[in-house]
Every structure is written in structure tokens, then in C-alpha cells.
Amino acid sequence: MHQRFPVLYFNAMDNILIGAFEKGEEFLVSELIKTCFDEFVAPGYTSAGNNFFYTYSGPEKIVERFVQGNVLLTAKANGEIVGVIEVRDGNHISLLFVNKFRHGNGIAKRLVAQAAALCREKDKGLRYFEVNASPYSEKIYARMGFKKTSNIQNVNGLKFIPMVLKLV
Secondary structure, eight states, rough: OOSSOOEEEETTTTTTTEEEOOTTHHHHHHHHHHHHHHTTTGSSSOOOHHHHHHHHHHHHHHHHHHHHHOOEEEETTTTTTEEEEEEEEEEEEEEEOGGGTTTTTTTHHHHHHHHHHHHHHHTTTTOEEEEETTTTTTTHHHTTTTTSSOEEEETTTTTEEEEEEEEO
């Protein structure tokens, strides 16, 4: 089977492929993000915050940031996109979402690890990843080793907790 998807990670046990985003996948990626956001994050935000996020995570904006050089990886199971991570500025996780039916399988952790490896290839001196975690995701990031660096903040209607992960 010929596959253009550049695989960075494959686990035969759960059939998860992690590789680079490809143009043309932006609608599926945006749909996954919106579905997860609507269920787990949006209820705690204002409509202004939700609208700000919907604009940020729209298909056109995803491609725009990818073309500008952001790291964007997807996790696929049987050809279906089940997870996504975006890293901007070489060390800031701006998006990390996994299909709810795949929660608890380590996909987010693998996406973070692969994104960190790619970012370290570009910057050998990279020592940390940062994220503005939603209140929903704070515990998930903490389980991956991220530490809270400040109290909850609210910018553009989005509540978040700044967190950092030291890379070894």
C-alpha cells in the first residue's frame, strides 16, 4: 500500500500512526478539534471565547499557520484522524486534541513526544514546552509532567492555566 503520510511513529498494538499534517486534511483536523472543544472545553467559556477559538481553529487558519512553519502532527487509526497537535514558536503547544473514544490510550502523550522530538531537531537547545491549558485539560497535562507556572488567566474570553514541561 502506497502511503504519502510521513510516519514518525507507529504502534501496531493500537494501529496508531503519527505523522506530519498534509494540506487537504485541514477540514478533518478542524472538525476533530471543534467536536472535542464543544464537548469538553466550550461549556466553561463565554460565547466570545468560543467564537475566538472557532476562528483560530478553522481550516483556513490551520493551513495558514502550517505554511508559516508551525509544527502540525496528526495521529491516525485505520486512516482516520484521531488526534492532532500544533506547536508554534518552536515550543508552545497551541492545539492538542484527541477523539474522545481514544482518550486514555496515550495518544496525546505520543503526540507531545513526537512534536518535542521534531522541535528539538530544529533547535538542539530546546529545554521546555509550554502550553496554556484549558481548565479541562490541566490534569491531563499534569499527568504528562507539565507544571503549573501561574494561576488561571482569561484572555479573549478563553480561560487557561500556563504550564511548562521541562525536556530532558
